[in-house]
Amino acid sequence: MNIYAWVGMLGIIFLTLLPFIKKENRSKGEIRKAIITVVIVLGIIVAVLVFNVNYPLALIAGFVAMILFNKKTYTKKRLLIYSSILVIIGIAAFSVFRDNPDYVLNHLKENPQTTSLYVAENGMELMTYQSDVVRPLASTVKMLIAVEYAMQIDAGILSKDNTVSLDDLERFYYKNTDGNGHESWLKRMESEDKIKNNVVTLHDVAIGMITYSSNANTDYLIDLLGIANINAQAKSLGLTQHEEVYPIVSAQLIPKQLDNTSISEKQLIQKLEEMPMETYRSTAIAISEQMREGTIKVEEISSDISLKLQRVWSDRLIGASANNYGKLLAIISNDELPGAAAGIVRDLLEWPMQHNKGNHERFAHLGAKGGSTVFVLNDAMYAEDHIGNKIEFVILTDNLNFWQAQMLRYNMNSFESKLLGDKDYRQKVQKELSEL
Template sequence: MNIFAWIGMLGIVFFTLLPFVKKKNRTKKATRVAIGTVAIILGIIIAVLIFDVNYLLAVIVGFALMIVFDKKTYMKKRLIIYGSIILIFGIAGFALSRENPEYVLNHLKDNPQTTSLYLVENGVELITYQSDVVRPLASTVKMLIAAEYAMQIDAGLLNKDSSVPLADLSRYYLKNSDGGAHKEWLKSMHSEGKVENNNVKLHDVAKGMATYSSNANTDYLIDLLGISAINKRAKDFGLTQHEAVYPIVSALLIPEHIKSESMNGKQLVKKLKAMPMEEYRTLAEELSEQMQEETIKVEDLTFDLSMKLQKVWSDKLIGASANDYGKLLAIISNDELPPAASEILRDLLEWPMELNERNHERFTHLGAKGGSTVFIMNDAMYAESHAGDKIEIVLLTDDLSFWQGIQIRKNLSSFESEMLGSEEFRLKVQKELSEM
């Protein structure tokens, strides 16, 4: 639950109990209704915080319970009103739940300043829409980090079966900052019996970064691999527009680190925006080192940045162009890495083949790494059919509104499925974007 959800829930409780300030309103009937309402609100909070129920689903169920337990509901007039509301919401919900690949295409056409699309089929560039523009990568950068990890394993610099204490990873974990990714990875490690004496294998840490998108695992690997090595690898791969890598989690601590007692939120945002990227990266590295050394006790902290501060953080994330990640995808898909490194990297990135058995019917290989913030939705993927046909796709979007973010997330899968499976749709997208 974010701050707005808390305000909403507590607001309902407040206005439910407010009439009881006057003694005349403290009737048995009013008290019974108030107790029921407060109980439902508490139930929603408990369901979300303790049982990880989706907030929106919990609110809908709570609203339905309020209607069911209200005796007035069963009056003819109320039945008509509530029936109409349910019908309207049902129709709207059905319309909104339908996946529409055209939405992503239309968003690309309507927002050339904030979107990029790159598509290569069998080595031939079909779409290079704004693909030379550097945009924030979010977690898509983890594909490069995974590649450097694979290369260092291949070179014998690291052992993928070496043990990593969970305590070492927790030093990089900032509560509530990754959408539950790190917790989900830990849960899977325990359920699969892969935690021994509170240690996991290094390769499982890398898989937690690639499959679950754990930021804690990412920053651990950035420190282990070395920032300079990762940046050099980007150059060796020919990623000419790739910005320098820096730790992701520690950057979230920068606002609090530079804030003075006299500084208000607006001034803090202004100072962060004005901070040169070199200074910003250096500070993120210094804070990450303090997290590793436990000078900063990250377990005592909780992610709680305002949307304006999150926007600055999102804008300053490591950037690259769609062209860059198209090159990286081609290197992987065309097996241009040493055989052992290629096998390791495919194992990290081809989680979609494990996630959905039906993908085996369509592809020999299917690998991907997405990346998102409240304002970003990116994806980089490669695919190879059983006939040997190959496709690489990179989609980058930035400056998404709340509604645009919902729609892109809902329709991205169908858009990519059409791009991978329909030559007619690929040619349509190529034609319409080339006319922009």
């Protein structure tokens, strides 16, 4: 739910309860209707936040519930009207929310300035649509961090079995800013009894970064591995279109450090946008160091960040080209990393094989890391079937509005599945994008 959805839901509750300020409005019938309305709205919120139900679908379900609980519904005339409305909504919902991989293809075709697609098959590039343009990676950059982690394990600098205090991780945890990724990882650790005396293994921290996309784990690992080492690793891998890495969480705190009562949000945004990128990075690094030392206590800082400020943060996230991440995927898929590093990175990235046993029927290997913000939706994956055919696939999208983001999320899985498994569809996508 974004800020507009929250305003809408809370607005309904407020307007429902507002009439009860006057005593004469507090009849049993009106109280009953108000209770039903509030319960339905809270049900929508719970369905979206707890059970990850698509917000528009939850909204439609809430509308249907309002009709069913209204006594006036059960007349011939109203039943006919509401039945007609539901049929229309059902047809519209089917046409909009049906599984449609072509929605992603059409978005690519219609938005060349903000999208990239890279596809390679058995070492041959098939599609390089806007793939040399540097775009914000969001959490997709965690692939590179995973590689540096694996290389340091292989070199004996670190051990997978090193222990990490949860308190040390919490210093980098900014609540409600990573889609509940950190909380989900902690729940898994608890359910598998992997938390001993408030510590976990370093490898489990890396799993939290990749499988659950915990930003706290990511910034902890960035600090542990060393930013200079990660940036040097990008160069050694030949990632020539990759911006320098800096902490993800602490960058979200930059507006809080600059903000004061003397400037408006508009002035704050202007100040952020005018800040040189090198200054922006060094500020994020300095804040991250203070978080590690405990001089900045992130748990005391509000995570209420406006969409306009989120946009600045999203636009300034670490960027790279789809070409570069296609190259990185090929290095991993072809086991070109030295020693144990290759197996360690596969272990981290091939979580889709562990979480969906059905993938074992189609693939010998399937590794992936996505990344998203309110305005960005990315994915990078490699696949190998049981006879050795390999595909690397990277899609980067930026500047998304709310509707585009929702529809891309809804249809991305079917697009990726068809692109990976259907040669005819790959040829169709290749043809249509090459004609632009």
